[in-house]
Amino acid sequence: MTSKAYTKPVITNVHLHERSLGRPRWLAVIACFFLIMAGAPAFAGTETRCNDLGSACICGEPLNGATHGGGQTTWTSGQMFNADDSPAATQCFPYPSDPGEEFYCGAPGVGPVPASNYTAFLPPGNTLSYLFLDQGPGICHVGHPRIVEQPDMTYCIRAYSRWDPASPMPNSDFTNGGQQQKIMTIGGDFAPGQGIYLNAQISLGPGGDLHTRFDGSMFDAPIDFASLGNASTDCTNAMCRFEICLDYSAIGEGRLRLRRTTIAPGSGQVTVFKPVGNTLRPNGLDLINLGAQGLSMFAQNYSPIRYNSHFIVTHVRPENRSFWPGPACEVEAGCSGGGARPTPMQPTGLTVR
Numbered sequence: 310m311t312s313k314a315y316t317k318p319v320i321t322n323v324h325l326h327e328r329s330l331g332r333p334r335w336l337a338v339i340a341c342f343f344l345i346m347a348g349a350p351a352f353a354g355t356e357t358r359c360n361d362l363g364s365a366c367i368c369g370e371p372l373n374g375a376t377h378g379g380g381q382t383t384w385t386s387g388q389m390f391n392a393d394d395s396p397a398a399t400q401c402f403p404y405p406s407d408p409g410e411e412f413y414c415g416a417p418g419v420g421p422v423p424a425s426n427y428t429a430f431l432p433p434g435n436t437l438s439y440l441f442l443d444q445g446p447g448i449c450h451v452g453h454p455r456i457v458e459q460p461d462m463t464y465c466i467r468a469y470s471r472w473d474p475a476s477p478m479p480n481s482d483f484t485n486g487g488q489q490q491k492i493m494t495i496g497g498d499f500a501p502g503q504g505i506y507l508n509a510q511i512s513l514g515p516g517g518d519l520h521t522r523f524d525g526s527m528f529d530a531p532i533d534f535a536s537l538g539n540a541s542t543d544c545t546n547a548m549c550r551f552e553i554c555l556d557y558s559a560i561g562e563g564r565l566r567l568r569r570t571t572i573a574p575g576s577g578q579v580t581v582f583k584p585v586g587n588t589l590r591p592n593g594l595d596l597i598n599l600g601a602q603g604l605s606m607f608a609q610n611y612s613p614i615r616y617n618s619h620f621i622v623t624h625v626r627p628e629n630r631s632f633w634p635g636p637a638c639e640v641e642a643g644c645s646g647g648g649a650r651p652t653p654m655q656p657t658g659l660t661v662r
Contacts (some may be wrong), residue, residue, distance in 0.1 A: 314457060316394070320372070321565075322470075330398055332469075335593065336469045347598075353400045354371055354373070354393075354395055355395075355396060356371050356619055356621065356638070357638045357639065358621065358634065358635060358636050358637055359399055359621050360392045362623055365623055365624060367401075367621075367623060367624055368399055368400055368401040368402070368454060368591060368621070368622050368624040369399050369620065369622070370392060370395045370401050370451050370604070370620045370621075371394050371395060371423075371618070371619050371620075371637075371639070372394070372439070372441035372617055372618050373394050373437055373438055373439050373618060373619070373639065374421065374438070375438070375439055376393045376394075377390045377391055377392050377393055378391050379391075380393065381565070382607055383567055384414075384419070384420030384421070386414065386415055386417055386419055386447070387415045388414070389410035389411075389412065389413045390410060390412055390413070391410050391411050392408060392411060392532075394563070396413065398587040401451060401452060401603065401620070402452055402453065402454040402598070403496045411451070412450060412451040413448065413449065413450060414443065414447075414448075414449035414606070415448045415449060416443050416444060416445045416446065416447035416448075416449050416606065416608065417444060417445035417447065418443070418445055419443060419449060420441070420442060421440070421441060421442070422439060422440055422441075422442045422538075422616070423439060423441035423451065424438055427440065429574075430471060430547055430548065430574070432572055432573040432574070432642045434642030434643055435641070436639045436642070437618060437640060440617065440618055440628075441616065441617045441618065442614075442615070442616055442617075443606040443608075443613070443615045443617060444612070444613070444614045444615070445608065445612045445613075446608045446610065446612055447570065447607070447608060448601075449607060449608075450601055450602065450605055450607065451603050451604040451606075452596075452604075453495065453602055454622065455497065455595075455596060455597060455598055456495075456497055456594055456596040457593075457594065457595050457596075458624065459593045459594075460558060460559050460560065460590075460591060460593065461557070461558065461626060462557045462624055462625070463554055463555070463625050463626075463628050463629045463632050464495065464554070464555045464557065464622075464634065465552060465553065465554040465555070465556070465622070465623045465624070465634045466495055466552070466553050466604075466634070467501055467551065467553075467621055467634035468551055468617060468618070468619060468621075468624075469549065469550050469572075469617060469640055470544060470549055470551060470615055470616065470617050470618075471544055471545065471547065471548045471549065471616045472517075472540045472544055472545050472613060472614065472616075473545070473616070474545055476545075476558070476613045476614035477611055477612065478513070478515075478517040478613075479514055479515050479517075480516075480611075481516070486609060486610065487515075487609070488515070488609060488610045488611040489512055489514060489609050489610075490512065490513040490606070490607065490608040490609070491511075491512050491513075491605030491606070491607045492510075492512060492513055492519070492551055492605060492607045493510065493511050493551050493604055493605055494509065494510040494602045494603065494604060495509040495553050495555050496508050496509065496510070496525075496596070497596025497597055497598055497602060498596065498598075499527045499590075499594070499595070499597075501597055504526060505526050505527050506525040506526065506527060506529045506596075507563075507596060508523070508524050508525040509522070509523050509553055509565050509567075510522045510523075510553075511537060511553065511567055511569075513540055513613070514534075516539070516541070517540040517541040517542070518536055518539055518540075519543070519569060520534040520536050520537075520565045521534065521535050521536070521581050521583070522534065522653030523563075523565040523583040523586075524659050526588070527563070527588070528562075528587070528588050528590065529586050529587040530565070530583055530584060530585070530586040530587070531583075531587075533583070533584075537551075537567060537568070537569035537579045537581060538569055538571075538577070538579050539642055543569065543575070544571065545579060546574070546575055547571050547572055547574055548571075548572050548616075549569055549570065549571050549572070549576030550568075550569070550571075550572055550636060550637075550640075550641075551569055551609070552568045552570075552634055552635075553566070553567050553568075554567075554633060556628050556630050557628060559627070559628065560591060561589035561591030562585050562589060562629070563585065563587065563590065564582075564583065564586075565582075565583035566580065566630070566633075567580070567583070568580045568581075568633065570636075572636070573641070582613070603620065603622075604620040619637040619639065620642050621634055621637075
């Protein structure tokens, strides 16, 4: 495959065209009518898959807009952000220390870059306007809500990432903690101060290995680092869709499935099924956020260049070990949504403002 010449990503202020004002009111009336006839509300910026899932989609962050905080076009490292393309009705959890913000990014380079600069690595027909750049070391997380769930449930997260051809990969020198980058995590502290926690994770290890984990004492799952492939070979010439699903059985078992799908113009898919945990949790879960879960862009001791898009969080009842969040049609173009149609349910553990 012929790859596009590398262009150094630059974050610039984006000037948006003003929307025309004073349009006839009957246009708004017609728009409302069609929304009502559709049988479900549609929110600007909410991805199609999240709308299709209804209440089974807990929240979503498309990361497909240029502004935050009500029109701000400058994304300054080391701040918390409230992206304007995620409506309050479907946005992910407010950052714990600031209910008005959704996520924190402290890498030296963060913010939207035009998707038109990276068409060689995106499927034809995608409707992306921007990709979210994470460049350099530091903490950056778009988190999932606090998990408050009873047994017989499947909880999943999904996002897209791609590493730039110029991005280094972690080395095998473990001095000072080694080099690594988190990719996605379902996690939380079950008993604060007692060390009972969940860590269901995809991470970027030495040489670009996409290794997986299901550890922590909450379910006491056997530890292994089975691989989903390699970021250099699988997620550089194309975007990769990453999915993690926690299957929480009716008797309180914890199981984990993880999947990497390289989308067009690349191809290929790898799925890892983790062993069932040794500890049952039949009385439900209440996982306090550790501030490092969800779409995890934390990089330690090295400086990756990574582009991200379309993070969603879902849960379905009853437990469905074949359900996946599936593709974002805005990214993969022409997709059918993917995954089994769940039974609609009222989401829990989500703060809506």
